[in-house]
Amino acid sequence: MGTLSALFAPERVAVVGATERPGSVGRALVENLQSGFEGDIVPVNPNYETVCGLPCVGGVGEAGADLAVVAVPASAAVDVVREAGEAGIENVVVVTAGxxxxxxxxxxxxxxxxxxxxxxxxxxxxxxxxxxxGTAVGLNATFAPRSAPPGSISFLSQSGAFVTAVLDWAADHGVGFENVVSLGNKAVLDESDFVASWGDDERTDVVVGYLESIEDGRRFVDVAREVTRETPVVVVKSGRTEAGAQAASSHTGAMAGRDRAYAAGLREAGVLRADTVQDLFDAARVLAGQPIPDTDGVAVVTNAGGPGVMATDAVGDGPLSLADFGSATVDGLRDRLPDGANVYNPVDVIGDADNDRLRDAVNVVLGDDAVGGAVVIAAPTATLDFTQLATDVADLQSRHGLPVTTCLMGGEHARRAEDTLEVAGIPNYFDPARAVESLATLERYRSVRDRTRHEPTTYDVDREAAAAVLGRARDRGATRLGVEATPLLDAYGIPTPDGAVVDSPVDARDVAERLGDPVVMKVVSPDILHKSDIGGVKVGVTHEDVEDAYEDLIARARNYQPDATILGVQVQAQVDVESGVETIVGTNRDPQFGPLVLFGLGGIFVEVMEDTAVRLAPVAEAEARAMTDEIRASPLLSGARGGDPVDREAIAETIGRLSQLVTDFPEILELDVNPLVVRPDGVEAVDLRLTIEPES
Amino acid sequence: MGTLSALFAPERVAVVGATERPGSVGRALVENLQSGFEGDIVPVNPNYETVCGLPCVGGVGEAGADLAVVAVPASAAVDVVREAGEAGIENVVVVTAGxxxxxxxxxxxxxxxxxxxxxxxxxxxxxxxxxxxGTAVGLNATFAPRSAPPGSISFLSQSGAFVTAVLDWAADHGVGFENVVSLGNKAVLDESDFVASWGDDERTDVVVGYLESIEDGRRFVDVAREVTRETPVVVVKSGRTEAGAQAASSHTGAMAGRDRAYAAGLREAGVLRADTVQDLFDAARVLAGQPIPDTDGVAVVTNAGGPGVMATDAVGDGPLSLADFGSATVDGLRDRLPDGANVYNPVDVIGDADNDRLRDAVNVVLGDDAVGGAVVIAAPTATLDFTQLATDVADLQSRHGLPVTTCLMGGEHARRAEDTLEVAGIPNYFDPARAVESLATLERYRSVRDRTRHEPTTYDVDREAAAAVLGRARDRGATRLGVEATPLLDAYGIPTPDGAVVDSPVDARDVAERLGDPVVMKVVSPDILHKSDIGGVKVGVTHEDVEDAYEDLIARARNYQPDATILGVQVQAQVDVESGVETIVGTNRDPQFGPLVLFGLGGIFVEVMEDTAVRLAPVAEAEARAMTDEIRASPLLSGARGGDPVDREAIAETIGRLSQLVTDFPEILELDVNPLVVRPDGVEAVDLRLTIEPES
Incomplete structure (x- = not known):
């Protein structure tokens, strides 16, 4: 799929199903095109000579168009599209429902x-x-009542109504668009296509989307992680909550997917996620209007203490920090501000400040190297003219080239100033927290833009051996595997306790003698999932007792289920679990995003506290290390409770190797290593469980 | 302090320091009063005959006023206030700074x-x-450039600039006020006084506040928990974050207090907390304009699927739930809506709906008993007139008496309709999430209003015995106590392991023999805080070894610090910690709110995961039970990991008894029971540590 720029900048547009019937989609399309399109408009309708004053043709094949908009009844639409294709029209918009x-x-x-x-x-x-x-050529090939004002935001939406609403609202709020597309059913072009195309579009500064589903999660991630190197992408992915996901799927028939996978996917893609419409367009406006900061330090300048405190709270809530001013800045402020002013961050120029004083203070702080951007706050006072302030701030923003947002706290006073700020691309809010959040969005994008896009680490593994283990399991029709699949981990270089699965008491004793006392013994049977519950696990067994233990385990299994398939007994060196930290590495397969890897601390941390880090597989080792930092319980890996710090590198490598395993073998639907015992000097995968897809 | 209504509705106001000097506070005060005050205005200034056309008097004593506003220089202000007091003026507003x-x-x-x-x-x-x-009498006794439009919100603010900003903004946003007060330094009247007074004020429907500190936390809680039975109170308490708290304290000199204590205090007070200015006034508007729902079930009615999904997500984020319609509702909707519409919640009347269809659907859902309120969402379409829709929604809201919020998703289209909605007190937002959040605020207030205000449980305790323990400690100058203070817990009926502190090997053996093997022995010394580090704790000691162990413990203590005060050795029955769940009950004393109690699971849960519940002491037993539910790790107390559920009643009782202890003895600054081992059949306080204030 090449670039889609021609779709938004055609020279000649055919409207198939054009009509003059009042209130019809066909008429609205023609009138909207007439309202500003620079190219030719060709109504297509065999029953008319002209439509809205334009000469009609009888079929799309005669239109000589490079874009066809199809608004005929559903029953005729496919034929029209074929005809367009035959006539060499590459770009087709099918408005028709049904x-x-x-x-x-x-x-x-x-x-x-x-x-x-x-x-x-x-x-x-x-x-x-x-x-x-496509505002560049004045194209409004929609039946919405309003078109978009021009600007540098390109907008895709899975909801047509939402497009209508945004267009109606945008004109009043200084929000302009380069391209807008209503995705509809996404039969052919989907979000990935548009993100890719807009990433190559010089005129698009920000991509904004409303999505209820993503067609091909992997492709979206691949596309967006490249695009977001240069162009910010912000989306609302709705259906976040269970109720919302149900509502989304009943609405469009799209599979909403589980939100955890979407979160991991959007993160990997470098896409900024907004939870609400307000957040979406707050983000879009600042990304379109302001430069990206070089540092997370922010300066707050205010003429009122209270709002300065609110802004400072908001800084503490997000990724920004209050810049620590250099001494030249502090001195400069002290020279220009009266006694009682605060020359440290947040700078308080106090309530009697006039425009000059406030401007000087902003100028000084924007000159500080520790300052990446500024929030300027002003409560209305008799000494301050908001319109002049807006002009000053716009000028300083442009001169210093740093992002600025403002909080001019008033109604009527602020509205007049807002026009000036809007032209300068400076977002203004009544709420100090939103002005700060606006700058924080820039910082979030900076992190995305500048992050290293690691390629997944590829490990040296014995893929054939792993394939053999899975093949044997499939041959015997197994879908759930346990310890008997340990060789799978061995093949992928994941340390496991020494041991073997044996099928006689004598072999068990041989293994135990080799391992040394004590050993753990577990019955191995695909039919017995909860081995502990039937007494199918014995710990602390010494070599003299191994043979008896073997017989007892088999007897218990038989007793529990006489026809159970028993593959033998696993004899394993006993791992001193207490000496390390129990963790879990789990994987499963998402319908949109493919294999995901989860990491967390064992037991309650994952199950009760839901304290986990999730990534798409395969995972680069640097990302895997980040997962160990991300969980709330991370300090426990650093020896928070008096122990020695554990080997995070070994955890990261295990995550990487397991993610390679599940990527190499799509038939593995789920695989949990639980526990993965982590010590200062390495890891051991003590138990595993996996589900594989039956051979089809 | 009686009601403050006279402050906001005086008959005759003296402005002390009135002047005609342009730009002066004295002039602004007179002019603001002249702009609408129904009573008499008396400028006080010995140097003028008249001010702004009003006859002047020379001193406040001659004004015959019932409210004096003081704007003289700081050096003269105290004398003026005394003069006012002598003249029998009860209400004084001191604008003067310094x-x-x-x-x-x-x-x-x-x-x-x-x-x-x-x-x-x-x-x-x-x-x-x-x-x-005070808008009831047209009183604007401020020097702000704008007054407040009348309404039913009363507003207090610790920031004067914020008041100015809000007044400027409010007039444009349909927000009206009954009373407004800028608290200033709160030398006499503070937030508690105004909350109390407005709680008694029939004309105030909502109290809104901006606070950087609370003067007397306990009094505020006592006042607000009563007021919030009938009147919602919403505040921004800024200085939430560390940086914000520093900014707040440098700004007003007020002690900002730690946010955890404020959170516990505001919760106990029943005060709704807003994080931002936007949230504050969103909450104020809906609470002033809409009734409180009877149930948390909400109906969403929309003409567009996408925004319906966004609204549903927002429902999932908050305290509301999507109402489960009765069959009559579903049938009623099916009768009125076309094929393709969704007759379940969220109701989608689809894009071609006209005003009648949307109105009918809203009418039907508001008649359902499961519906406590509705969110009406409309994207602009050719078939829908927003102004008519606003009239219909306002009418239905009033007829059904249930709260409704709207999301008319447009700019110009929506603005015209907004006037109608504003008059009806119906908040309208472009963002579906904000419309839902607005209804959620009503539900949050319902929970506060309807909650049972438990009185703290009072337990039968031996207060004298506890006083004796503390007295002895103070007599010997101790400020940090450990196990030797166990009798304190015994006196307050908190179960501890059997044992005693002894001061000879023979006594140790006697105790050990009585307890039975094994015992735990700990050296008891106020000078040795970390007993384990010096080998000062021995576990699993049998009675034959007790005497040797005694000698060894004393020797280790002497070796560590030759001049340490050694009170003896504690010999205690060994508690099988593994058989229960380790928890922590901690208390400390907050400067604003007094004693606080914290509950959490032992070790990492409190220290690393910060998974704790905090309340003001004393705690009612029902509240203490709620603390055990509130922590994220709560399922562990219910046997999530295969164990038996533990005795939550015993935990709650322990929390209650400990909170009574620290309430009874203000000299206890901190007291931690760690661990409190909890089992299915009770609790045991295995170790404790406390800090007491030296006798002054």
């Missing part, structure tokens, strides 16, 4: 549409969408 | 002011404040 979203016949029709698009290699938007907007 | 906030001389002046206010029993606001507003 496809996948209705199920049954509609779904079949959507598959036909896909096939046609594939045959002619079409850039097809929709079906069941509102259309597209 | 008191406590400047330290030194100013602080001394503030103490004088307090003394005068006390002598004449004055209701004194300030000093160093903006003034007061």
């Amino acid at each position: 496809f996948g979203e209705t199920g049954g016949e509609g779904a079949a029709r959507e598959r036909e549409l896909e096939a046609v698009a594939d045959e002619y290699d079409l850039h097809l938007v929709g079906p069941n969408c509102l259309g597209v907007i | 008191f406590g906030e400047t330290g030194g001389e100013g602080a001394a002046r503030e103490r004088e002011l307090e003394a005068v206010a006390d002598e004449y029993d004055l209701h004194l606001v300030g000093p160093n404040c903006l003034g007061v507003i």
Whole structure:
């Protein structure tokens, strides 16, 4: 899929299903195009000579267009698209509803549409969408009542109604767009295509999206992690909560996916996630209007103490920090500010400040190397003119080239000043916390932009040996494996306690004598999941007792389930679990994002406290190390309770190797190493459990 | 302190320091009063005949006023206030700055002011404040550039600038006020006084506050927990973060207090806490405009799927739940809505809905018993008139008497409709999440209003015995106590392992023989805090070894610190810690809120995971039970890891008894029981440590 710029900047647009019927989609499309499109508009309708004063053609094949907007009934839409393809029109927007979203016949029709698009290699938007907007050429190929003001934000939405709403709202709020697309059912083009295309678009400074699902999570991640090197991407992914996910899936028929996987995927993609519409457009505005800071230090300058405290609280809530001013800054402020002012951060120029004093203070702090950006706060006073302040702040922002947001705390007073700030791309809020949060968004994007995009570490493993273990299990029809799959871990270089699965008391004794006392013995049976519950695990067994223990374990298993498949007994060196920290490395497979890896501390930390770090597999070792830092219980790995710090490198390597294993073998649906005992000098995978897909 | 209503509704106001000098506070005060005050205004200034056309008097004593606003220089202010007091003026607002906030001389002046206010029993606001507003009589006794529009919100603020800002903003946003007070330095009247007074004020529906500190935390809690039975109180308490607290204390000189104590105090007070200005006024508006729901079930009605999903996510984020409609509702919706609409919650009337269809749907859901309130969402469409929709929603809200918030998603379209909604007190937002959050605020207040206000449980204890333990410790000058203070727990009925502190090997053996093997022995010395580190603790000692162990412990202590005070050795029955769950009950004393009690699971849960519940002491037993539910690790107390559920009643009782102990003895600064071992059949306080204040 090449760039989609032609879709948003056509020269000649055919409107198939154009009509003059009042209130119709066909008419709205023509009128919206007429309202500003720089190119040609060709209504297509065999029943009209002209539509809205434009000469009509009878079929899309005669239009000579490079974009066809299709608004005919669903039953005719596929044929129209084929005709467009035959006529060499590459870009098609299918506004028509009645496809996948209705199920049954509609779904079949959507598959036909896909096939046609594939045959002619079409850039097809929709079906069941509102259309597209490209402000560079004045294109409003939607049936929305309002178009978009021009700007540098490109916006994709899985909800057409949301596009309508945003367009209505944006014009009043100084928010302008480069491109807008309503994705509809995403039969062909989806979010990944547009993110990729906008990443290459010089005119797009920010990509903003509303998504209820992501079609191909892996592709989205691959695309977005590259795009976000230069262009910020912010999305609301709705269906975050269980109720929301249900509502989303009943609404579009899309599989909403579990939010944990989306969170991991969006993180890996470098996409900033907004929880609400307000957050989404707050983020979009500041990213479009202000430069990215070089450091997380922020200066707060205020003429009122209280709001300064509120701003400082907000700094503490997010990724920014209050900049520690250099002595030149402090001296400079002291020279310019009266007694009683605070020359440290947050700078309080106090209530009797005039415009000059406030401007001077902002100028001084923006000159400090520790300052990456500033929040300027002003309560209305008799001595301060907000309009002048706005002009001063816009000027200083531009001269210093650092991001600034403002909090001009008033109604009428502030509104007049806001126009000036809007032109300068400076977000202004009544709430100090939102002004700070706005700057924090820039800092969040800086972290994403500047992060190292690690390639997954590839380990030297014995893939054939692992394949053999899985093959044997599949041969005997097993889907759930336990300790008998330990050789899988051995093949991938993950340390396990010494031991073996044996099928006679004598072999058991031989193994035990080799290992030395004491040993742990476990019955190995795919039919017995909870071995402990039936007494199927014995710890602290000495070599003299091994043979008796073997017989007893087999007897217990038989007693529990006479027809159970018993693969033998595992005899293992007893691991001193107390001497290390018990952790869990788990993996499972998400329908959108593929294999995920989870890390957490053993037992209650994962199960009760839900204290886990999750990533897409395969995981680079640096990312795996970050997982060990991310959990709240992380200090325990550093010896918080008086123990020695454990070997985090070994944990990271184990996460990396396991993620390589589940990536190499898609038939592994779930795999948990629990516990992975971690010590100062390494790790041991003491137990494992996995689920594999039956051979199909 | 009686009600303060006269302060906000005087008949005759004296402005002391009135002047015509342009830009002066004295002039602004007179002009603001002239702009709408229904009563008499008396400028007081010996140098003028008239001020702003009003006849002047030479001294406040001649004014015959019932409210004096003082704007003379700080050096003269105390005398003016005394004169007012002598003249029988009860209500005084001291606008003048230069008191406590400047330290030194100013602080001394503030103490004088307090003394005068006390002598004449004055209701004194300030000093160093903006003034007061009472819209019922058109009173604007501030020097702010704008007054407040009338309404049912009463607003107190520790920041005068914030008042100015809010007044400027409020007029444009349909927010009206009954009373407004700028607290200034709170020399006499503080937040508790106003909350109490407004709780008695029929015209105040909501109390809103901006606070950087609370003067007397206990009094505030006592007052607010009563007021919030009928009147919601919402505050921003800034200085939440460490940086914010520092900024707050440098700004006002007020002790900001630790946020954990404030959180516990505000919770106990039933005060809703807002983190930001936006949240504060979002909450104020809905509480002033809408009724409180009877149930947490909310209905979402939308003409657009995407925004419906966003709203549903927001429901999942908060205390509301999506109402489960009765069959009559579902049938009613099915009758009225077309195919393709969703008749379950969230109700989607789909994009082609006209006003009638949307109104009918809202009407049906508001008739459902499971519905406590509704969120109505509309994206702009050709078929929907927002202004009509606003009228319909306002009408239905009023007819059903249930709270409704709206999300009319547009700019210009929505603005016209907003006026209608504003009159009806219905908050409207572009963001579905904010419309939901607005309803959630009502639900949060419902929980506060309807909660049982438990009186602390009083236990039968041996207070004299406890006093004796503390007295002996103080007599010997001890400030840190350990196991030797175990009798303190015994006196308060908290189970401890059997044992005694002995001072000879023979006594140790006697005790050990009585207890049975094994015992734990610990050296008891106020000079040795970390007994384990010097080998001062022995576990698993059998009776034959007790005498040797005694000698060894004493020797180790002497070796560690030759001049250490050694009180003896504790011999205690050994507790099988593994058989229970280790918990911690800790207490400490907060400067604002007095004794606090903390509960959490032992070790890492408190120290690393910060998983604790905190309350003000004394704690009612029902509250103490709630603490055991509140911690994230709570499932462990219910046997989440396969154990039996532990005795939560015994934990609650221990929390209650300990909180009674620290309440009874203010000299206990800190007291930690760690671990409190909890089992299915009770608890045991295995170790304790406390800090007491030296006798002064």
